[in-house]
Amino acid sequence: MTGRVAGKVAFITGAARGQGRAHAIRLAEEGADIIAVDICRDYDTVGYPMATAEDLAETVKAVEALDRRIIATQADVRDAAALKAAVDDGVAQLGHLDIVSANAGICTVQTWDEVTPAVWQDTLDTNLTGVWNTMVVSAPHLIAAGGGSIICTSSTAGIKGLPYLAPYVAAKFGVTGVAKTMANELAKYKIRVNTVHPTGVDTPMGTGLGGLESLIARDPNLGPIYMNTLPVEAVDARDISNAVLFLASDEARYITGLEFTVDAGNTIR
Amino acid sequence: MTGRVAGKVAFITGAARGQGRSHAIRLAEEGADIIAVDICAQIGTVPYPMATPEDLAETVKAVEALDRRIIASQADIRDPAGLKAALDEGVAQLGHLDIVSANAGICTVQTWDQVTPEVWQDTLDTNLTGCWNTIVVSAPHLIAAGGGSIILTSSGAGIKGAPFLAPYVASKFGVTGIAKTMANELAKHKIRVNSVHPGGVHTPMSHGLTALPGLIAADPQLGAMFGSALDVDMVDARDISNAVLFLASDEARYVTGLEFSVDAGSSIR
Numbered sequence: 147m148t149g150r151v152a153g154k155v156a157f158i159t160g161a162a163r164g165q166g167r168a169h170a171i172r173l174a175e176e177g178a179d180i181i182a183v184d185i186c187r188d189y190d191t192v193g194y195p196m197a198t199a200e201d202l203a204e205t206v207k208a209v210e211a212l213d214r215r216i217i218a219t220q221a222d223v224r225d226a227a228a229l230k231a232a233v234d235d236g237v238a239q240l241g242h243l244d245i246v247s248a249n250a251g252i253c254t255v256q257t258w259d260e261v262t263p264a265v266w267q268d269t270l271d272t273n274l275t276g277v278w279n280t281m282v283v284s285a286p287h288l289i290a291a292g293g294g295s296i297i298c299t300s301s302t303a304g305i306k307g308l309p310y311l312a313p314y315v316a317a318k319f320g321v322t323g324v325a326k327t328m329a330n331e332l333a334k335y336k337i338r339v340n341t342v343h344p345t346g347v348d349t350p351m352g353t354g355l356g357g358l359e360s361l362i363a364r365d366p367n368l369g370p371i372y373m374n375t376l377p378v379e380a381v382d383a384r385d386i387s388n389a390v391l392f393l394a395s396d397e398a399r400y401i402t403g404l405e406f407t408v409d410a411g412n413t414i415r
Numbered sequence: 416m417t418g419r420v421a422g423k424v425a426f427i428t429g430a431a432r433g434q435g436r437s438h439a440i441r442l443a444e445e446g447a448d449i450i451a452v453d454i455c456a457q458i459g460t461v462p463y464p465m466a467t468p469e470d471l472a473e474t475v476k477a478v479e480a481l482d483r484r485i486i487a488s489q490a491d492i493r494d495p496a497g498l499k500a501a502l503d504e505g506v507a508q509l510g511h512l513d514i515v516s517a518n519a520g521i522c523t524v525q526t527w528d529q530v531t532p533e534v535w536q537d538t539l540d541t542n543l544t545g546c547w548n549t550i551v552v553s554a555p556h557l558i559a560a561g562g563g564s565i566i567l568t569s570s571g572a573g574i575k576g577a578p579f580l581a582p583y584v585a586s587k588f589g590v591t592g593i594a595k596t597m598a599n600e601l602a603k604h605k606i607r608v609n610s611v612h613p614g615g616v617h618t619p620m621s622h623g624l625t626a627l628p629g630l631i632a633a634d635p636q637l638g639a640m641f642g643s644a645l646d647v648d649m650v651d652a653r654d655i656s657n658a659v660l661f662l663a664s665d666e667a668r669y670v671t672g673l674e675f676s677v678d679a680g681s682s683i684r
Contacts, residue, residue, distance in 0.1 A: 326683045333644035333680055345669075375602040381669045388666040397657040400650040403683030407673050411602055414595040414672030 149177025150395045155240045157181040157233050159223050159280055160250030162197035164349035165299065167205045168383035169247050169390050174214040176391060178245065181236030182206070183221040183229065185250070191268045192252050194354025215240060223250045223276030230283040243287035245394040246296040248280040248321075253314050255357045266313045273317035274324075281328055285337065293336030295394045298325045299386075300341040302412045305405065309368045310361045322405060329403040338402040340393050345409035346372075346380040353380075375411025418446025419664045424509045426450040426502055428492050428549055429519030431466035433618035434568065436474045437652035438516050438659050443483040445660060447514065450505030451475070452490040452498065454519070460537045461521050463623020484509060492519050492545030499552040512556035514663040515565040517549040517590075522583050524626040535582045542586035543593075550597055554606065562605030564663045567594045568655075569610040571682045574674065578637040579630045591674060598672040607671040609662050614678030615641075615649035644680025 156173045160166035162184035170180045186199045202218050209216040217236040221228045237243050251273045254265050277298050288294035303311055304318030322341050329339040346352050362369040389408045392398055407413055425442045429435035431453035439449045455468045471487050478485040486505040490497045506512050520542045523534050546567055557563035572580055573587030591610050598608040615621055631638035658677045661667055676682050 329680050329683055330644050334646065336645070338645070338680075375599050376605070376607070376669060376671055377603065378669060385669050389670070392661050392666070397661070398677075400645060400647060400654050400679045401658075401677055402644055402680040404676050405674070408667075408670050409672075410669045411598050411607075411671040414598055 149175070150391060150397070151245065152177030154178045154244035154394070155181065155237070155242055156245035156247060156394065157236065157243055157284055158247040158249060159183050159276070161205050161218070162186055162201035163205070164351055165344070165347060165383045165386050166247070166249045167208065168387045169249060170205055170216070171208050171212070172384065172387035172391050173245065173394060174209045174212045177214070179214050179240050180209050180216040181233060181240065181243070182216055182218040183232050185222045186220045189252060189268055191265045192254060193356060194351060223279055224271045226279040226283060229279050233283050233287065237287050242291050243284060244291060244294045246280060246284045246288070246294070247299070247390055248277040248296065249299045250276055251299060253311065253351060253355060255310050255355050255361065257310060257361065258312050261312055269313035270317050273314065274320040277321050278324060285332060288337045289335045295398070296328065296337060296339040297390050297393045298339070298341045300325070300343050300405070302343055302345050302407070302409050304341065305343055305407070305413045306371065308371060310358060326403050333402060338398065340401060340404045340406055342386060342389050342393070343405055343407040343409055343413065344381065344386050345374055345412040347383055347386060348380045349383055370415070373412070373415065374409065375415060378410050381408065381410060418444070419660060419666070420514065421446030423447045423513035423663070424450065424506070424511055425514035425516060425663065426505065426512055426553055427516040427518060428452050428545070430474050430487070431455055431470035432474070433620055434613070434616060434652045434655050435516070435518045436477065437656045438518060439474055439485070440477050440481070441653065441656035441660050442514065442663060443478045443481045448483050448509050449478050449485040450502060450509065451485055451487040452492070452501050454491045455489045458521060458537055458541070460523060460531070460534045462523060462626070463620065492548055493540045495548040495552060498548055502552050502556070506556050511560050512553065513560060513563045515549060515553045515557070515563070516568070516659055517546045517565065518568040519545055520568060522580070522620055522624060524579055524624050524630065526579060526630065527581050530581055538582035539586050542583065543589040546590050547593060554601060557606045558604045564667070565597070565606060565608040566659050566662045567608070567610045569594070569612050569674070571612055571614045571676065571678045573610065574612055574676070574682045575640065577640060578634070579627065595672045602671060607667065609670060609673045609675055611655060611658050611662070612674055612676040612678060612682065613650065613655045614643060614681040616655060617649045617651055621649060640684065642681065642684060643678065644683060647679050650677060650679060
């Protein structure tokens with residue numbers, strides 16, 4: 147039985163670890179080859195350690211262990227020229243492009259009055275402009291391929307106004323919106339564009355958000371906004387990958403503009 | 416490789432033809448046994464011919480051809496006692512219940528001032544109360560099983576205020592809402608509840624809405640709402656079944672309260 151994305155090529159940003167690595171593995175399990183990028187270095191404004199070159203090498207090992215090809219490069223999604231060079235090189239080597247997972251993102255935790263201009267800008271540049279850049283450099287390849295599937299990683303914070311995450315919410319709401327715009331504009335090329343909206347995920351970023359619990363404890367009225375409805379605190383990265391896989395596959399051939407929550411019922415409270 | 420819902424039992428309403436038959440076939444392809452009901456009779460206010468006992472027999476044949484078991488009976492989802500009897504009998508024979516597809520529904524087309532009290536009531540009774548009845552009779556079996564997946568068939572008309580379909584919109588918006596409430600209330604039993612939102616689907620019901628093109632043509636300003644982003648008028652029933660299958664499977668173990676649109680991008684306009 148052939149894999150659900152057999153013969154396809156997927157471009158994944160933020161692929162060194164966490165959700166990005168999980169998507170690379172899940173899509174490779176189902177037959178896809180991978181073009182992977184990650185910045186592989188820290189931000190001054192981000193409180194947890196970010197991915198490293200060793201992390202990206204681990205992702206490469208994991209995909210090759212599944213007998214799939216992977217072209218991995220260090221690239222910053224804020225740098226459209228570098229991103230373009232990475233995907234162009236990947237497509238030159240792997241032959242075509244079918245799937246785009248705009249997954250790279252950062253998160254910082256602070257009250258509204260603790261947001262600095264640098265934190266605001268870094269978050270918007272990475273999580274929103276980075277997604278825009280990813281779509282812009284990828285779309286010509288998908289048009290050339292006669293169609294494709296773009297999956298932008300938004301968040302429950304792209305649907306609800308979560309407190310203590312103001313820049314992150316601004317960026318993720320922006321992702322939700324621009325994905326729908328691109329779904330409308332790229333439809334004529336048979337390119338589908340959808341967003342996935344995870345709740346908390348068990349990843350280095352998810353577990354690295356220090357300060358959130360104490361902020362929630364400080365204001366019991368706002369705390370319930372963070373509660374999931376299913377009795378689980380964080381989902382696994384693979385749960386998000388299962389949604390990405392579905393959207394990437396031909397099973398979703400007529401799905402575009404969807405806000406695909408994988409959130410244990412977080413956004414319905 | 417085992418099927419994606421192998422060993423599970425699915426209860427499907429409106430299973431005699433159209434989307435319901437398609438869900439029965441798709442789930443059976445992936446290893447599920449089926450409890451199927453349909454009214455198999457005409458409702459006076461509905462302008463197109465509804466399903467017949469012969470249609471239900473065809474669904475039975477299709478599922479048995481896949482080497483799966485199916486218990487089929489005629490039942491009206493507006494009658495909770497009759498529905499409960501049909502489901503209880505199916506569970507007694509097949510052993511347990513894991514999946515519920517509350518799919519049965521009717522549709523009528525008319526301007527707001529053409530809606531009669533009978534049309535209003537029949538639509539609400541079938542599409543919304545029938546859905547509620549399906550949840551109520553099924554939930555005890557899912558609780559006994561330690562969890563499960565309920566999928567309610569709403570519509571693009573359960574997200575946007577589609578013109579010329581007032582009673583249908585009222586009922587489908589209601590379905591969207593009740594899915595979220597039940598997702599919240601049944602979460603503690605590990606039962607997930609989601610809604611699927613098809614746009615136009617190639618089925619006898621859709622093809623029977625013969626008054627719609629004329630109303631759309633007579634009012635281009637409102638008629639434009641019926642367009643879609645992707646260049647397709649209607650999707651296949653199987654496209655909806657692929658979404659139902661995903662939600663029914665363990666790949667969606669943390670997906671609850673989702674509005675799963677499969678509509679070629681018609682609800683994002």
